[in-house]
Amino acid sequence: MKILKILRLSIWSLLLALCVVIGGAYLAIQQNLLSSDGLKNVTAQSNIPATVRDDILTPKVYAAVQQSDMAAFIDKSAVERIVGEVANDEVLTQKMSPAFVSLEEWINGNRTDVDFTIDIADTVTAIAGKLTDTAVATYQALPACTLRNTQSDAQSGTCRPATVTESAFRSAAERDVNQAIQSADTTITQDSVPYFSSITTSGESLPRPLVTTTVETLNTQLLQLSGYMAIVGAISIVTGASFTVLLSRRRLQRATMQFSKK
Numbered sequence: 321m322k323i324l325k326i327l328r329l330s331i332w333s334l335l336l337a338l339c340v341v342i343g344g345a346y347l348a349i350q351q352n353l354l355s356s357d358g359l360k361n362v363t364a365q366s367n368i369p370a371t372v373r374d375d376i377l378t379p380k381v382y383a384a385v386q387q388s389d390m391a392a393f394i395d396k397s398a399v400e401r402i403v404g405e406v407a408n409d410e411v412l413t414q415k416m417s418p419a420f421v422s423l424e425e426w427i428n429g430n431r432t433d434v435d436f437t438i439d440i441a442d443t444v445t446a447i448a449g450k451l452t453d454t455a456v457a458t459y460q461a462l463p464a465c466t467l468r469n470t471q472s473d474a475q476s477g478t479c480r481p482a483t484v485t486e487s488a489f490r491s492a493a494e495r496d497v498n499q500a501i502q503s504a505d506t507t508i509t510q511d512s513v514p515y516f517s518s519i520t521t522s523g524e525s526l527p528r529p530l531v532t533t534t535v536e537t538l539n540t541q542l543l544q545l546s547g548y549m550a551i552v553g554a555i556s557i558v559t560g561a562s563f564t565v566l567l568s569r570r571r572l573q574r575a576t577m578q579f580s581k582k
Contacts, residue, residue: 368515369412376512377440378403380504381447388500390493392477393455402450407443415440416508419516434516438508448494448501455493460486 382399385391418436425431458477465479474481510516 368513369409369416371515372412372416372508372513373403373407373409376508377407377506380506381444381451381501384500384504385451385497388496390451390455390496390500392475393458393493394451394497398454399451402447402454406446406450407440411443415443419510419513422510423516434510436510436516440506440508444501444506445498448498451501452490452493452497455497456486456490459489459493 378400381403382396385394385399415438418438419434422431422434422436426434459480462477462480465474465481469479473479474484
């Protein structure tokens with residue numbers, strides 16, 4: 321009877337470990353896929369902020385600068401560096417909160433599509449300020465214009481005319497850069513990001529980056545939980561087997577002693 325009791329305890333230990341794995345899997349899905357915080361973390365891992373910054377925001381800002389009078393003083397590398405500093409992953413992940421809320425509601429069946437608008441006006445303003453500083457620094461580094469230089473040399477950024485002071489140039493740069501960037505459409509919606517626009521188009525499936533990252537995260541957590549279950553199961557089996565062997569030996573000893581007395 322004691323052996324059967326030990327076996328029952330071992331089986332219950334295995335079932336308990338299995339319940340732990342199932343419960344852990346549900347919690348992993350709940351945390352990584354069914355909440356806005358989980359979606360925020362998964363989306364950040366899917367390089368969506370980098371996509372917004374490198375494929376949407378940077379090209380628009382650079383195109384706007386190229387249309388301004390400051391084009392000669394701000395090159396592409398400066399735009400990429402400044403946008404990368406101001407609109408970093410942390411900032412964009414925070415800015416994209418409306419997208420995560422909309423996506424969470426869509427996944428939970430509370431809406432039929434993903435629809436959002438992300439306001440980055442303050443980010444764009446900060447970018448414009450740093451671009452202005454870059455233009456001024458580039459202007460200050462130019463050699464002074466001489467009699468050999470023409471007016472076009474001064475306009476193209478070849479030299480620095482003595483008639484234009486740093487203060488006057490900064491005022492012009494602030495005006496031109498701000499006007500250029502504000503005229504550009506830097507609003508980010510679900511149609512701007514392929515990651516989200518695919519949801520609106522199909523209306524059926526989750527975007528591939530979200531699925532891939534979520535599955536990878538869940539697999540890692542499930543592997544950890546499976547390892548825990550294996551350890552618990554192994555301990556249960558070893559413990560049960562040890563008790564079984566111990567009881568068997570005791571019974572054998574008792575039987576031997578009784579036989580000897582007879």
